[in-house]
Amino acid sequence: MIAEAGLAALWFAAALAALQLLLAAMGVWRSAKPALAEASMTEDLMRAVRPVAVVQGVLALVAMLLLIVLFVRSDMSVLLVAENSHSAKPLMYKIAGAWGNHEGSMLLWVTILGVAGAAVALLERGLARPTLIATLGAQAAIALGFYAFLLFSSNPFARIDPAPADGNGLNPLLQDPGLAFHPPTLYIGYVGISIAFSFAVGAMVTRDVGPAFARAMRPWVLAAWIFLTLGITAGSYWAYYELGWGGWWFWDPVENASLMPWLAATALLHSVTVLATRDGLRAWTLMLAVVAFSMSMIGTFLVRSGILTSVHAFAVDPTRGSFILALLAIYIGGALLLFALRVGTVRAGTTFDFVSREGALVANNLLLTVILGVVLIGTLYPIVAAGFGTQLSVGPPFFDKAAGPVALVLIAVMAVGPLLRWRRDSAQAAIARVTIPIAVTGVVLIVVAATTGGIALLPLLGLALSAGLAAASVAPLWKRNLRRTPLFTYGMVIAHLGIAVSLAGMASDTAFTQATLVAARVGEPQRVGPYLVTLDGVKPVIGPNWSAIEARLSARRGNDGGVFYLRPQSRFFSNPVTVTSESAIATRWDGQLYTVLGEPDAQGRWQLRLWWKPFVTLIWLGGALVALGGALSLIGRLTRGRRERGRGEAYA
Amino acid sequence: MSARLIWIPFAVALGLLALAAWGLYQPADRTVRSALVGQTLPAFDLPPIVPSKPGLATAQFATGKPRLLNIFASWCIPCVAEAPQLLRLKQAGVVIDAVAIRDTPAAIADFLARNGDPYAAIGDDKTSSLQLALGSSGVPETFVIDGRGRIVQQHVGDIREDEVPGLIALVRGLK
Known part of the structure; x- marks a missing residue:
């Protein structure tokens, strides 16, 4: 019954999104006609859009909550629950499991889209009304596409008959507190950018681009950007301690997929400030708003279509891939077409000197765009190369070399920019500062x-x-x-x-990380950085849905430091059968001692990976x-x- | 901004979408091809491991006749599963040389007695040195070597029944 109610909520939400789009389109069209603008029907149409947007958001939220209820109750008659959950899983991972899969994560995506639209409808007061209505119309158009995607090709509420006795479980790598927070945070960021996109579309439709528009858009961009920043930071730390590889960024396609919207949103955040404060960079700001959300959607597409190999690819399914690609073509193509047609009618804003706050912000924008381009090319290049029959993957050596130097120049501009005056500054005075x-x-x-x-x-x-x-x-x-x-x-x-x-x-x-891989005998001290690490012994331990071999390592700094213990584990999960390494990390003010337990050998030695990472926590x-x-x-x-x-x- | 420049973002987006569509409908090729294909065998000279068979050295290749180089070990279970296929290849006239990885004469003799002996020569690689030089990451692996001592194919894992005819055809087609 709960699953059916969830599906019904989803259908109602989709119907309301269609209605919202229709009302907004008619309202905006009529208000642009002088003969119709004052008619009471125009007024009625425009007034109806806001409540519809709010109810649509609430219904999407209800559908998401019902899915979470299904996971918590371990209702194995629902296909998605049976495939991705298990009754013996701790409660937190049952809840997190609701979005740790393709259908659930797409439902989370439209839920955030709907709720963000509702928030704009409820809270936004600074925007001219036709622009606001056009914005809500654009938001409804995006939502409609993703509702269709869920309902026609990724129904999260589908039943399975006969119901299995228990589920397949959740990928143990994802059974981590990090998973409970990382995807929702990142999604709020990804999808929050849709608001900027809708604002830009709304402003292009009503030709209302100026400081007032920028001031209205800025808090929404800022909020989405905060969540993106948190999501990326949390994701990086999760990869660092959970994968046990000692690294914090791997230039995996999906990491890049989260970085690209962040870069675009960071650029947008700065250009929208120029537009709000100095009424400059009008066309560029619109462009960035479109690009930022395009990057979010491309991220979704890369993750969900499986065209790139990645740890994050849940569903390798060309049908779903084609569906998302079609949505991408409609939204990105449509917005850029609108941009090309309308931007000629957007008046140029105020101009400024090169040495000025605006000049530095433009440089910041250009450099961020260059980095964005480098990441985009590096991420997509394997597909291009495959077209020429070459098989390759693009990894850290390319990204570090290509993006690193640009990023350092960007840092220099970042240092100088805030110390410059708006509009015009003298180079000499700036250097003195x-x-x-x-x-x-x-x-x-x-x-x-x-x-x-x-x-x-x-x-x-x-x-x-x-x-x-x-x-x-x-x-x-x-x-x-x-x-x-x-x-x-x-x-x-x-x-x-x-x-x-x-x-x-x-x-x-x-620069300073020290790493060592040893086959350690019990009692034999190993040196890494300033530490002496001794394997005291191993013992089996039992968790809620796993068993593990746990090592006890005693570590001592130098010859006179106090002894402390680390307990890295090699965990065995039976649902599904997987072995994961749980690293043990000791955090000190000046860095982290990172330890991973590996395999034993025939002579009773244990593989140990030890890292001393000075100041890594600063990241x-x-x-x-x-x-x-x-x-x-x-x-x-x-x-x-x-x-x-x-x-x-x-x-x- | 000039009228034409305005269309650049739209054109770029179309290009990206076309690329993505193409990537999506292209049957994804996830096979990892060996970087050693087309290269000559590295120089090596391994002693014999069982008295009845010669050891293995680079000179035995590049004699004008294509051969298979099978990397195996008596302690490897997929190697047991692979043995019947190797015998069929031998019956079809394919010459198979082998490298025994980290093994002992007694264990190899026992392995050959149990599972049959398809090998013309077996080199003793106690330290996996040839295996590492060949970029092989496990046992069993089979390299197809042409008459000039060049690597034509690297087959990772055991040879399955349905792969035997293809291998015979490949070896017969080589000079």
Whole structure:
């Protein structure tokens, strides 16, 4: 009964999305005709769109909640539950299992789409009404396509008869607290960008592109971007500790699929600021909004179609792939067609000098776009190469070499940009303002090069620039009244500082990590970095749905440090049969000791992988700071917007 | 922005979509091809492991007659499963040389007595050195070597019954 109710909710939501699109299209069309604009029917049409959007969002949410209920109750008569769950699974993974599969994750996708649309309908007050209605129409058009995808080719509520006694279980790699949070966070980010897309489409339809539009769009972009940042950071940490490979970024197609929308959204965030503050970059901002959501959808397509080999590819199914591809063609192609037809009618905004805040933001946009292009080409190149009969995969050597140097230039621009004035600045004065950061960069460069000796150029520059960027990031607060500094300035400072912190972690991990792979005898100490690690012994342990061999390692720093213990495991799951390694990680202020237990050999020795990773934690700490900066900025914008609106009403 | 430039994003998107569509309908080829195909065998000289058969050296190849080089071990279960197929290949006139990986004379003699002996020569590779030089990651693996000592094919895993006719045809077609 629950499954049928869920399916019904999904059908109703789809019907409402169709209605929403129809009402919005008629309303916008009539309001553009002077003869019809004032008619009461136009008014009625426009008024109906908002409630329909809200109910559509609620129904999608109901469908998602019902699916979660099915997973929690382990209702094996539902095909999706039988294929992806097991009654012996801990409750948290039953819930997370609802989106740890193709159909469930697509349902989560439309749920977030619907809820985001409802949020716009309820909360957005700053936009001209025809533009808002056109925006909700665009949002409904996207939702309609994905409802159709779910209902016609990926029904999550399909029954299975006869019902199996128990389910197949969830991939043990996904049975981790990280999975409970990583996909929903990332999806909120991915799909949140759809709002920017719909805003852009709405603005192109009504030809209403200007500072007011940008100010209305900015909080939505910012919110989606915060979630994307958190999702990527969490995903990176999950891969780091769960896969047991010691790395935090693998340039896997799906990691790239999450990075590309982030790059586009970061560019959009900065160009929308230029549009809001200085009324410049109108066409470019529209373009970026379209590109950012296109990248989200391409990400979905790459993950779901199976055309690229990846750990994230659930369903290798050309029918589904074709369906998503058709949706992609309609939305991306349609939006870019609209862009080409309409952008000629968008007036050019204000112009500015090259040496100015706008100039730096344009440079930031171009560099982010270049990195985006590099990642896109690297991700898709295997498909192109296959066309020429060559089999290859593109990995870290390409991405590091191609994107690394561009990213370092971007860091330099990032350091200087916030210290420039809007519209026009003198190069001399600007250089005077960045003297301290440049000096910091130089000193760190020399000190690191002299003391460590022989580290690679890229991490060396990374360390030096991260120090310079950290100094430059806090410079906007220099000699300012800290109490009267607006919250969004703090947001920018913290977000930029977060990038510096994260970069320092990446560079330090690349330059200073020490790794050792040993066949360890019990009692024999192994040296890694400053630590002595001894295998004390192994013993079996039992978990809720797994059994494991657990090693006890005692570690000691230097010769006089206190002893502490690490317990890496090799876990065996029976549903489905899989062995995973659970790494054991000791976090210290200056880095992490990372240990993985491998296979035993015939002589009673155990394979151990040990890493000492100095300051690696800064990578994720930086990511969290970036998201925090975004959140402060968002709060700052929202409270200021409310205050200004209040004042405007008082004057009116 | 000029009127033509405006269409560039649309054109790029169409190109990307065409690429994706093409990638989707192309039957995905997930076979991993060996990078050693087309290369000459590395230089090696392995001693015999059983007294009745010669060892194996590079000089035994490149004699104008194509051969198979089978990498096996007595401790390997898929090698037992593969043995009947190798015997059929031998009956069809295919010469098969072998490399025994990390093995002992007694165990090999026992293996040949139990599972039949399709081999012309068996080299003793106690340290997996030839296996590593050939880029082979496990047992059994079979390399098809042409008359000039070049690797034509690397077959990973045991040879199945349905693969035997293809291999015979491949070897007969080589010079």
